[in-house]
Amino acid sequence: MSSTDTQIMITLRIWRGDANGGKFEDYRTPVAEGMVVLDAVHRVQAEQANDMAVRWNCKAGKCGSCSAEINGKPGLMCMTQLTHLPLDEPITIEPMRAFPRVKDLVTDVSWNYRVKKRIKPFKPRKPDASDGTWRMGQADVDRVQEFRKCIECFLCQDVCHVLRDHHLHEEFIGPRFLVHIAALEMHPLDTEDRLPELKEANGIGYCNITKCCTKVCPEHITITDNAIIPLKERVVDEYYDPLTRLWRLVWPKKNPNDV
């Protein structure tokens, strides 16, 4: 923190409570240039509210632990500069709304881990290069590389109205796992077919492409345009387009990697 004379007083309006309920409480705290929201929250925790629960780890936007809603927008507390917020009014900080609340800013995101376990893992084709491994085109790897940047902050899950407002956690796996499936399904070596469950159990049809997930992703993954819509198009190929179905009858797929 820079010298104390450049500090200003701000108000953090932090949600305090647990699964049974809670409310916003105001904390006045000094902040200086360069501080992020997480710094201010830590200062409040150290000086005024020792019992306040907040999850964090890397403070570098890479562990995905400090997800919260800042002035109503899902974001990483450690990557949100205070100077980018209007400091003359209280800054609201609240836990994510798409997951059960544990305490204060901490939510139980374990549903995501259970969903991930259900997704069929990577299944490469048999090694076909002379050295007993594989060769892949750089461009093909680049396409899935975007999806592998995910830090599992679950902000996209939080903002997605299918989970957040409609609570369809049992019917829809959410944007994070559609990104995960896209990374596997579009992988040049993968031979697994995940389209049946994508359409049914994973509920890709629930996504109405409103792109809120793309807007909040701290890794700037183009979730809707590059992962979800291409998967929706693959589902159309397989289940809704009579012409591709007819084509398949005449020329059946040899393996799922083929067109």
Next chain:
Amino acid sequence: MSEARMSLPVARGFGETTRRDKWWVTPLVVFLGLSAFIVYSTWAAFQGKHYTHGPYLSPFYSPELWGESPHAWFGPRPSWWPGWLIFSPALLILWMPGGLRVTCYYYRGAYYKAFWADPPSCAVGEPRKSYWGENKWPLLIQNIHRYFLYIAIVFIFLLAHDAWKAMWFTDPVTRSTSFGIGLGTLVLTVNVALLGGFTFGCHAFRHLIGGKLDQLSTAKIRKPLYDCSSCLNRSHMAWAWISLFWVAFSDVYVRLCSMGIWKDWRII
């Protein structure tokens, strides 16, 4: 999934949010922009006149299958057309490009928000509890999108042909035809270019041309086509709006010239 429902915070009511910004501006602009287009295009389609001027044909009326102008493919209104049913060449074809836009992935996301508040904006409470998105009927029909794409690609060629024909002017006295460029020629040429940018950046086109392949790098022709489509696709929203505005403006231009309110400016 067979796990018990989790205990989640109660969903917020309609319009409820802790967002501080003007979240309602974008959906409002989308609502007004799309409504203005729907109102104007419907009005223009029902007019059935003032859709040509010299070699120009309004894109709302192209292709003119039957009609009174020299652009008509099969001559005037067919005799079997019921007398009580309103006739306009635009009504016969406008559902095709209209269908592309209604089922377009960008517009879908935009009008679900602006017209149906599903959600009104990101992280803002919704008016309805029930939701099935595009998982069931009626919105399952959106999966038809690629068929409208096929039609739209044909329309690009038809409109390109109109732009070409808009370069050949007939002298009213000698009846001879000569090459020329008027402001209307430019308007119609820009129109087909913008519609091309929109159509070939379509998500379904991007998928069919190459996106469906996992080993795209070995596809000699489809890889560069996919890259071109991806490049257009990155600004699909911008193409959608600009081409929407321009196609309406093209109709306005031809209409006002035909009515004698504007005078076409002959450049060459």
